[in-house]
Amino acid sequence: MDLDFSVALTYLPVMLKATLLTITLALVTQTLGTSIGFVxxxxxxxxxxxLRFVVWxxxxxxxxxPVLLHLFFVYYAAPLFGVTLDAIPAAIIAMxxxxxxxxxxxxxxxxxxVHPGQVEAAEAVGMRYSRIVRHVIAPQAVRIVIPPYMSNFISHTKNTSLASVITVPELMLTSQMVYSSTYRAIEILTVAGLIYLLLTSCLTGLQLWLERRTSYEARGMSRRRRAIFLGKAPASAPREA
Known part of the structure; x- marks a missing residue:
């Protein structure tokens, strides 16, 4: 069979529209998952x-x-307990x-x-736990978790394709519907794969930018701190904007 990508180009606007739902699903669930995960x-x-045991x-x-089981239970099993959800809300909850x-x-x-001594020092000067988390723990933890967090984000974005099993019209389900009517599975799935590759490449680029942005070795000391270190400015000098 000869390949004919003109069919894929014809349905590209439909696939791009479904991609917006894929992006939305990935961003919403990862944002909510990050907020819950931090708590x-x-x-x-x-x-x-x-508390440690409950979270564990x-x-x-x-x-x-598997995520697939979570999707099935939230969408198909929840009605047995009197909770009926549409496909998209069910996918958001499960993912x-x-x-x-x-x-x-x-x-x-x-x-x-983060070294426990830093937390103890903050407690010693009377900082509340919420301020310790915000000013001591979180800034240092962010730099450390960027590589594994972004790797998980990339995997999570690809896993949105599993939402197709509960009829969420994201990129994968839309691609299946297109090649079912055109009988051009290879062409359509190739284009879908390239779209997923583009999305994950953007996330990879974001990861590299965040790593450079938060790397102390890359950004070095600010001019104010460098001046203080070299004894050219008082420690009470106004902070740079």
């Missing part, structure tokens, strides 16, 4: 054994089972729960990489 990561590092059990359950489990462990690693 759970703090729970995993808390002094409460009960959640992570154990959702990391140990957020999965994303939160992975992000919990990634963010926990970053939090625990």
């Amino acid at each position: 759970f990561a703090l729970g995993r590092t808390s002094r409460s054994r009960i 059990a959640y992570v154990w359950l959702f990391r140990g089972t 957020t729960l999965s994303s939160a489990a992975y992000n919990t462990e990634i963010l926990r690693a970053g939090i625990q990489a």
Whole structure:
């Protein structure tokens, strides 16, 4: 069979429209999963054994089972308990729960990489825990977790294709519908693969930018701190904008 990509080009606007839903699904679920994961990561590092166990059990359950099962249970099993959801909300809930489990462990690693002495020093000067998290823990943890976090984000973006099994009209389901009517599976799936590759390449570029942006070795000391270090400016000099 000869390849004919003109068919794929004809349906490209339809596939690009479905790509917007793929992007939205990935961004929404990863954002929610990151927010929940950060709270759970703090729970995993808390002094409460009960809280640590509850969060550990959640992570154990959702990391140990496929995303496909989460989608099926939320969409098909929830109605048995009186909860009926449309396909898109069900996909958002299921993929957020999965994303939160992975992000919990990634963010926990970053939090625990911060030296305990810095937290103790902040407590010694009377800082509240919320300020310690914001000003001491989070800035240092972010730099550490960028590579694993972005790798997980890339995998999560590709996993949005699984939402097609519960009839979410994202890129993969739309591609299946197109090649079912045109009988040009190779051409359509090739274009779909290139679109996924473009999305993940953008995320890879974002990862490299974030790594350079947060790398101390790359950005070095600010001019104010360099002047203080060299004894050319008082420590109380006004902060640069």
